[in-house]
Structures are given as structure tokens and as C-alpha cells.
Amino acid sequence: MLGRVPPLPDRDQYGLLKPSLLSTKWRVTGSKDCDAIGKPLQMPPVPLRLQTSSPTTVALSGNSFRKWTEQEGDDQPNLLAVLALAWSYILSARLVELQGSDMSMLTYTETAAPIYRGDKNPSSVSVDIGGVNSRTVRWFAAILAPGVGFQIALDREQSYSRHGPWAYSLAMHASPFSIKCREDYEDQKISDNTTLTSYQALQSLIDFGNRYGVSSHQLHAALATALLFPTLNYLKVTSTLPCLAAGNPKGSPAKIGNEALDRLFDDLPYYITLSCGGDVIISSLCGVFWNPHIPSNLVSPWLQPLLDFKKTKICQSAPGRYNEILAVMSARRAPNIAYLSVGAAISGLTSTVLEQVLTGQPPLERHAFAWTGVPQSFMDLAGEGEYCETHFSRAYIRRSDCWRLRKLPPTVDDDLHYGVGPFTPWAPPGYALWKNCPLRVQVHRNCERHALAYGGSMWCFSNGLVLEDDLGRDSLVPHIPKDRLSEDPDVSHDLQFLDNEDTSIEATRASFRWVLDNGEGRPQEDAYKDAWLLGIGDEDSESDGDSAGGGS
Numbered sequence: 001m002l003g004r005v006p007p008l009p010d011r012d013q014y015g016l017l018k019p020s021l022l023s024t025k026w027r028v029t030g031s032k033d034c035d036a037i038g039k040p041l042q043m044p045p046v047p048l049r050l051q052t053s054s055p056t057t058v059a060l061s062g063n064s065f066r067k068w069t070e071q072e073g074d075d076q077p078n079l080l081a082v083l084a085l086a087w088s089y090i091l092s093a094r095l096v097e098l099q100g101s102d103m104s105m106l107t108y109t110e111t112a113a114p115i116y117r118g119d120k121n122p123s124s125v126s127v128d129i130g131g132v133n134s135r136t137v138r139w140f141a142a143i144l145a146p147g148v149g150f151q152i153a154l155d156r157e158q159s160y161s162r163h164g165p166w167a168y169s170l171a172m173h174a175s176p177f178s179i180k181c182r183e184d185y186e187d188q189k190i191s192d193n194t195t196l197t198s199y200q201a202l203q204s205l206i207d208f209g210n211r212y213g214v215s216s217h218q219l220h221a222a223l224a225t226a227l228l229f230p231t232l233n234y235l236k237v238t239s240t241l242p243c244l245a246a247g248n249p250k251g252s253p254a255k256i257g258n259e260a261l262d263r264l265f266d267d268l269p270y271y272i273t274l275s276c277g278g279d280v281i282i283s284s285l286c287g288v289f290w291n292p293h294i295p296s297n298l299v300s301p302w303l304q305p306l307l308d309f310k311k312t313k314i315c316q317s318a319p320g321r322y323n324e325i326l327a328v329m330s331a332r333r334a335p336n337i338a339y340l341s342v343g344a345a346i347s348g349l350t351s352t353v354l355e356q357v358l359t360g361q362p363p364l365e366r367h368a369f370a371w372t373g374v375p376q377s378f379m380d381l382a383g384e385g386e387y388c389e390t391h392f393s394r395a396y397i398r399r400s401d402c403w404r405l406r407k408l409p410p411t412v413d414d415d416l417h418y419g420v421g422p423f424t425p426w427a428p429p430g431y432a433l434w435k436n437c438p439l440r441v442q443v444h445r446n447c448e449r450h451a452l453a454y455g456g457s458m459w460c461f462s463n464g465l466v467l468e469d470d471l472g473r474d475s476l477v478p479h480i481p482k483d484r485l486s487e488d489p490d491v492s493h494d495l496q497f498l499d500n501e502d503t504s505i506e507a508t509r510a511s512f513r514w515v516l517d518n519g520e521g522r523p524q525e526d527a528y529k530d531a532w533l534l535g536i537g538d539e540d541s542e543s544d545g546d547s548a549g550g551g552s
Contacts, residue, residue, distance in 0.1 A: 001224070001337055005277075005371045006457040006469045007269035008048075011100040014461055022046040022273075024367055025455035025468075028408055031447040035411040041452060042419065046367055048276045049230050050095070055148055055167035056233040058085070060125070062240035063320025064327070064345040068218055077212045078245040080346055082127060083222030085143045086205045088166035088229060091275065092152050093198035094268040095164065104154045108193050111149050112141035115179040125172070125244055130211055131182040134192045136204050144177035146170055150195070165230040165276050168239070177244075199265055206256050211249045216256055223264075224343030227275040231282050232349060240348035279365040280372070284337050285344055285353045286362035287369075287376035287425065288330040295400075295429035296507040297532075299360060300498055306354070307499060323350040336373045360506030361424050370454035377425035379404060382451040387444060388434060395434040397441070400427035405441040406515070408450060412439050417518050424510035429527075436523045505532050512536060 006022070026041040028034075060081055068078045096104045115137060129140050142149035152164040170177075196204065209219055225241070232239050274280060294302045306326075309315060315322040327345035331338035344350045356362040369380040378400050387405070389396050406418045416438060434442060444450065459467040512528070513536050522528050 001339055001372065002267065002270045002274065003336060003370075003372045004454065004456075005270045005274045006459075008095070008098055008272045009269075009459050009467055010098050011103070014459070014465055014467055021048045021459065022277075023458045023460065024370075025458065026452050027455060028450055029453050030450035031444075034444065034447050034450070036408050036444075036450065039409040041407075041409055043366055044420065046280070046365075047278045048273070049165055049234060049278070050276055051154060051162040052165060052167065052230070052233050053162065054233075055163050055169045056229045057171055057238045058168045059171045059238060059240050060243045062242040062346065062348055063318075064242065064323045064348075064350070065221075065342070066242040066245065066320065068245075070215060070217060076215060076218060078218075078242060079209065079212060079214055080218065080222050080225065081241040081244055082144065083205065083209065083214070083219060084225040084241060084346070085168065085170070086201065086208075087223050087226035088168055089139070089143050089150060089196075090198050090201045090205065091166050091226060091268065091272060092150070092164045093196070093201055095272055096152050096154070097198060098269060098272070099154055104152065106150065106152045106195050108138065108142045108150050108195060109145070109148055111145040111147045112138075113144040113146070113149070113177045113179050115141060115181055117181055125177050126180050127177055127244065128180040128249055129208060130249060132204070132207075135194055135196060135200075137179065137181060138192050138194075139196045139201060139204060140179050144170070144179065146172050146176045165233070166226060167233075168229060171238075198268065202261060202265055206261050210256055213255060216260060219256060220339050221342045221346060223271070224339035225346045226343075227271060227340070228281065228343050228347050228349055230276050232347060235282070235349075235352055237349060237352050241346065274371065277365075277367070277371070279363040280368045281340060282353065282356070283363045283365035283368040283376050284334075284372050284374045285330070285340060285349070286357050287374050288334045288337075288341065289354075289357045290376065290425045292375070292378060292381060292427075294426060296360075296424060296426035296511045297429045297504050299426050299507045300501045300504040303358065303503060304498055320345075326350055326354070334374045358503050360426070360503045360508075361510045364423070364425060367454075377422070378427035379407060379422065379425075382449045384449070387447065387449075389431070391431075395445075396431040397434055397437060399430055399432050402432050402437055402441055403428060403511070403514070405444050405450070406438070408440070408444075410440045411443055414438060414440050416440065416520055418514070422511050422514035424507045426507040426511060428508070428511045432523065432525060436525055438520055508532050509536060 023045045024043055026043055028036045028039050028041065030037060065080065066078060068076045068080070070076065093106055096106045127140065127144060129137065132140075148167065148169050151167065153162070154164070155162075206219075225239075229239065289303065289306075291302060309325075310322050315325065323345040327341045327350065330341035330344075334341065344353055364376055366376075369375050369377075375381060383398070383401050383404060387397055387401050389398075403422060406416075410416070434445065457469045459469070461467070509532060512533050516522060516528075516536050527533075
């Protein structure tokens, strides 16, 4: 999941980060004789959403993964809700530690979950934490409190006017959590307000999971769910976690040891960057549904089976089943972010992801492929074969390649601007005549395949220090998994059975709009006269030149 994600730096070691925070380095690779080789490519900085205006609403009404089974006949207690909320605290505490205690702080609020001893359960959602000290009891009371149980401030001057990225408000008015302690626990007022450090909280979480025999898979699924909180907050989606199904604590040996604990703690700065890194996560989740073999004009028939499958008996048999199946399917297609796909189903984000995909213009974040290894777009791949193909004595280029070459830093001054985009992951269909391509494309006629190499990140600090993280190597962005390259997609859906072609239309318009809005003018090809492209660019322009096949 972490791939080449850069870790959030420690402020005590480097200083205060600038608002722009994180920039990245890219350069062109390919033919040695090409003037574009080695040229840097400017990418917009990655915005880190370290503060929010309001906490994410969390409700225990989720239907997906209410039953946690890893092997047939081996049902585990489902502690996903408690684990995810605990991870939210751990990530928040680690962020405060990295930002520095002189600038930021973490405190408990006056709201706390009630505690009880013995069998006097005041709530239907009871969490048995066993024999732990008063500070740990207070921590559980904070993370399971109705409403907001803890808060962080990254700027002491602003106090708590802003919330941390994993801040949440637990909506459990009808059936709140309660905490069961051992019989000899006396301090029911939980007066100890000393907050746990991130490491202490992680240790308490591991101990709690081991008490119930929770596997590392459930622990990581809960972590992935917590990582989605900033995305849920940004998209204004309520997180719907599955209700607790803890059962009785088990006396089995611990499944998660100290080595795993230390590794998880060391990875927290990386998880923070991934979780708060703009659209990286939502772009990666949407990228799972993208297929490199599908052009923009066939997106609707490619996605139609997903919509048809939702209507089947197996998906209708239980609430949340459809999202569970999508999560498993996504995990197989993109194992790098399997836990994020599962977390999306657990948190209720999956339906929003699918809605974004069906627009034909899902969020695209260029850094996502480099960081997670999950391709987002045809622009992430170099393509195959020679750029120039001869058909009927004419020189052609695939439009997808023509789009890729437009993106490279120009070797000629043509006053065109292709810094951002295209605005859809789906490749434009068909071929274009070489002579109709802009000069910045034609100069690469005899070049080997070009690619964009990710060279690492650059953190900028207010004291002028720049921290470059090259990750110890200069590596090309990862290749798409072989199974996705070799798959033969079935898009033989009869068009009369399509719900509509809106996704194909919007994807195609977005792809061609990138060309028409960047000062190039309308190329002299019949494809640009297609009805799907009306209203984009200069629709009144006439093209009398040669035409090329492959329109929409």
C-alpha cells in the first residue's frame, strides 16, 4: 500500500513546513538522441489536508463486512469499528508528535463513554477491555465517546477552531458504547486526562486485539478504514462502520507481536502522507475500475456489467453484499491497495467511488501511480510499439500516443500549454495522421518509447531547508500488473441493453477537451466533428483536410 509514499518529516529535526508542503521530481526517459531526455516535468505540488473545518461523522450502521471470516468455519470477532476509531487517534497523536509539542497539542474532551464493572451493562454496545490501567481506560472512553472524545490543534494560537484530518464525531445517541472493566477497577470517574502517546495507544490497541484473537488482516483493514477518514470528510460522506460483534475475549496466544507493533509505528509517517495527500487515495480506488484496453467511447459497455451485477440475487440477498464483492474484486485487480478497497467497503465509501467512476471523469492524481503502484490512466503507461504506423501509404499515430507526447516537456517553442490533464483516465479512440499533429509531437516520430520517471519528493520548510527524498534509487513508475495487461476485456454488450452511454460520452468529451482547450485549435480530422464533441472548442471551424479513423 505504501509503495513509494514519502514519510511526513519530523518538525523537530527539520523545521516548520511551508503551506505548499510537498513537491515531486519527474524527468523524461527514452531515446538517447531526443532533446527531451532528462528534462524535468513540472507537476503541481501535492496538497496535504492536515486540517478540516469539521469532524467526519461516524455511525455504526454499516452493512458491509459485518461478519469477519478469513477461512471457512473460522469466524472472528468483528472489532472493526473500535479498531478504526483507535487508529484515528493513533494517526492524530503521531501527527501532533511530528509537528512538535510547542506548536500542536492533543487533549481529551469532556465527553466520554461510560464505564462499568461486572455484569451491570448500561448499554447494548459493550466493549470489554479487561484489566488495564486508568490511563488506558480514559483513552478507550475518549475514542468511544459519543460525539467528539478527543481533539488536536496543529496551531496553538488557533486552538481548536480547526480539526485534525482523522477527527470524527460518533453518532450513537440511541445506543452508545460502554466500557467494561475488571471487577477490581475502582476509578469510575476516569479522572486521568493524561493522553496516551501514539506508541502507547498502538500498544493498547494491539493488546486489545490480541485479547480477542484478532488477526493482522482485520487490524490492517481497520487501519485502511481510518486512512480514508480525510477523504470521507473532504467528500462530505458519512462513515458507516459495521456494528460491533466482539463476542467473549479469547485466551489464545497473541496473534500480533512486538515486531509487528514496531513496524506499524515506524510506518505511521508514511501512512499520514498517504492519508492526507490530496486525491491520491480516491484516485487509486477509482483507478481499480480503469482498463488500459478500453478507449473512452467504450467505457459505458465496459462498466455496464458492474451495474447489472448489482441486480443479481447474490447481491440482493443481504445489505452490503454488493460492496463486499466489489472490494474483493478490487483487491484482486489491485493487490497493492487491497486493504484500501476493503476499507472503502467498510466505511461506506465504495458507492461514492463507483459514482465518481461513472461520471467518466473520476479524480486523477498523477502521484498516485508512483506512490501506490496502481495505474490511474493511460497516461501512466508508456504504451507499446513504434509511435509511427503506416496504413495505406499514410503515416498515423494512435491518439493515445499523441496525447502522451503532448504531455512531454516541449523541445520546440509552440506556445501550447499541456501542464495538467487529460481530465479522464480513458484513452481517446482511434488514430491521427502524423501531419495533423502539432510539431511538439512530430519531433518524436523516430524516438523510442518515452516514459516519465518519478525521482522522489521535496519537502520545503519555512527556514529555507529543502529535504529531498529520492528513496535511494531513481526508478521508473511501476508497471501495470501483468494480469491486467493481458486480460481480454469483454465489451460485447448490446447497446440496446445499456442503461445509457453517458459515461462514454463524458469520458470522450473530457479527453478531447484537453486538446481543444490548450491553444492548439481544432485538428483537421472528421473525429472532431462527431456529435459527442459538439460544443467543445471552436465548433464552427471547418476542417477540409484529410480525415483519420477512430472517432467516437
